[in-house]
Amino acid sequence: MPSSLTELQPSRLWKHFAKILTIPHCSGNEKAFGDYVLSVAKGLRLAPQRDRVGNVLASKPATPGHEGAPGVILQGHLDMVCEKNSDVVHDFCKDPIQAEIKGEWVQARGTTLGADNGIGVSACLAVMEDDSLVHGPLEFLFTVDEETGLTGANKIQKGSLKGTRLINLDSEEEGIFTIGCAGGADSEIAFPVVRKKTASRNIFRLKVHGLRGGHSGLDINQGRANAIKLLARMLREAQDSVRFELISMEGGNKRNAIPREAWASLACAPAQLKAISSAFKRSFERISIEYKAVEKEARYSFERSEETKAFALMADCQCGLLNYLLAIPHGVIAMHPEMKELVETSTNLAIVRTGKTQADIVCSTRSSVASALEATRLVLIAVTEMAGAKIEPKYGYPGWRPNLQSPLLATMKELYSKEFGREAKVGAVHAGLECGIIGEKFPGMDMISIGPTMEHPHSPDERVHVESVGKFWQFLTAVLAGLA
Secondary structure, rough: OOHHHHHHHOHHHHHHHHHHOOOOEEEOOOOOHHHHHHHHHHOOOOOOEEEOOOOOEEOOOOOOOOOOOOOOOEEOOEEEEOOOOOOOOOOOOOOOOOEEOOEEEEEHHHHHHHOHHHHHHHHHHHHHHHOOOOOOOOOEEEEEEEHHHHHHHHOOOOOOOOOOEEEEOOOOOOEEEEEEEEEEEEEEEEEEEEEEOOOOOOEEEEEEEEEOEEEOOOOHEEEEHHHHHHHHHHHHHHHHHOOOOEEEEEOOOOOOEOOEEEEEEEEHHHHHHHHHHHHHHHHHHHHHHHOOOOOOOOEEEEOOOOOOOOEEEOOOOOHHHHHHHHHOOOOOEOOOOOOOEEEEEEEEEEEEEOOOOOEEEEEEEHHHHHHHHEEEEEEEEHHHHHHHEEEEEEEEOOEEEEOOOOOHHHHHHHHHHHHHHOOOOOEEEOOHHHHHHHHOOOOOEEEOOOOOOOEOOOOOOOOEEEHHHHHHHHHHHHHHHHHH
16 A cells, blocks of 8 residues: 555556645746746756747657647646645644645645646646657646636737647546536626615624535536525515515625525514514425425524614615516526536526615626626626616626537547546536637647546645556547547
8 A cells, every 4th residue: 555645557647746835836826836847847858938928838749650649738726726624733834734645645744735737737746757658749737827817828918729629637527528518607687776774773683594506607507506595585585575675785795606695684663573484384394395395404583683772774775676586597508419417507696785885796798608607797787787776797708619520529439438448428517618718819729638536636635546546547648649
């Protein structure tokens, strides 16, 4: 049983990964990691260069006799998500990641491991070093700030890549080829509000919590509840039978997450307290029945607040805001017509915050089809304009439309069957990948994303399966030979 990463196979790949664990490389702090990649490439005389945002590029000549093969680009990102358990003392700016082998897996001690995308980058460095491999002309692209903004991919200069086939090494399940991803864009909404001094000193807080939430792309088709939507619904249903004054609403905290919690402050006369409590109870009972299969931990609370003075929304503003939050679309808009179970288009009501003069609302929309993305955003614009609010559609990132007729896909499927005696699965993800941006900058680029099996990336439970890394390497080297 190996006791250290450097004893694992393939040795070149794990040697580099062990080194990477000692180099700080949180998003936005990738320079030292880029320096390491540059030093490896310079030592091998592969003419590396770093662009103005920190992306590193290098190239390796073809194996003699294979100079005429079409060029292949291997691509990964330098940054990692830096998260740790609250009881762990760790400074990501200077402390090395403490990794250990646990049975069939490699995992860090209380922090993220950085296998996303450290294993992919290590594979690139191993390919650079290994002169026993057969391959055509190779390019290597290492991008920065993938995890927080896809910044590196967005800043790649057109014309900087010569190859026509790109293998992204950032997928997380061995034996699955990813051939598409969603594009996405946010919309920021300013809903105007007018306030008045509340007529009642009795202020209460209604809170919806205990929901599962999740990634607004990967989990949007799971039927999970949106806390903002449920809160607005409970308030709107109660409003039909009980008088109260809405003071504030707040819910959601990340643009790419389905809101798990939302709460509202409201003023209510003592004579209305029993009626409003009953209204909320009836409303939530219906919600619980609707979501019983997916939101078993859903809860709500209605409690007196310590506040005694506040300015509430005017009645027409209160009604308008609740109606708007109910009317704005959320969830799956369309499924992909060719790939079963793949969401093509969706939108997420992500954040609401009421301020003194306006409610700030953020919606995040995704689609693998650019025109469908814009069509969904047009719906948001139309609903917002009808509500008398202002919307600012932000520039987003492009999708990567699946191409089931891809020559690269056909070749890699054949090579996988030959290597392992079974067919690889083909899929796409309803989330952003750098391939979408690269494909837009380099039209006609034939792309596939592969990787070893990882679990729980972006969390301290992140781990990578050792055997799958070996298979990933075996297949990658077979592909390079097969394409040469």
